[in-house]
Amino acid sequence: MFGHEKLVRSYGGDPFDLAARVGLPRKAFTHSDMLISWSRQGVFCELVAEELDRPNFGLEHTMSLPDTFPNSGAAIFLSQITGTFEEWIHACERFTRFHTNAWTLHLIKDDSPFARLRVLEDPLARAPRQQAEGLVSSLYRMARTVINATTETNHLVRFRHPKPSDTRLHEELFGCPIEFDAPYNETVFRREYLERPTGGRLVTLRLVFDAYLRYRIASATSHSAWSCPICAASTTRSMPMCWNIARFYSTARRTPAPFSSRR
Secondary structure, eight states: OTTHHHHHHHTTOOHHHHHHHTTOOGGGGTOTTEEEEHHHHHHHHHHHHHHTTOTTHHHHHHHTSOTTOGGGTTTTGGGGGOSBHHHHHHHHHHHHHHHBSSEEEEEEEOSSSEEEEEEEEOGGGOOOHHHHHHHHHHHHHHHHHHTTOSSOOOSEEEOSSOOOSOOHHHHHHHOSOEEOSOSSEEEEEEGGGGGOBOOOTTGGGHHHHHHHHHHHHHTOEEOTTTTSHHHHTSEEOOOHHHHHHHHHTTOOOOOOSTTOOOO
């Protein structure tokens, strides 16, 4: 929930009241090790968009994030223990399996000159519009950050939900064609980008940090509502300590100029 409280207050709303109405505790905004319901977070985002008249809340949240992306746990830091963009994606695929049980990433390569990074969702926890747009735009901005992209953009972005009435912010953020009512939420980019180098300065410490990540995730606490099996099938965690380590080692590169604002 990083950044949600401040952003909602900037719109004149009460984030604690809105969270309480969807069953999220107040400490979800500040307790980054806490397990929360992915589905309830999605309802929260929809509620903010509707009640505060912010139809692009998901994208605006992404654009408000610092380039360390603390909302995504250790994802940016993983670029320092991988050598290429493809290795970073595979590391993120493994990380998301520990980070949440609501969705995971899947890299698809075929004979075409393009690769796809697809969000595979749990059928019980499919993201509504605001949450989906926030997730995909976060992935896009993180990808540009880890390969230090300045002019590169996606070939195509796809969303499962219907096309909004106004897509100007989508076009500004992604800078590429966007499809709606698609089978999956995914980004499509030139396959050659997979060979682009990442930071990779701490590759020799990969096993150490892998063990640390597992320990931090295992020590996460949960909201008391997880007795419900549906809620249990849609939870998400975060990794603030890894963000702090990333900041200490200055692992996050500069935000790419063209689309630098967000989460």
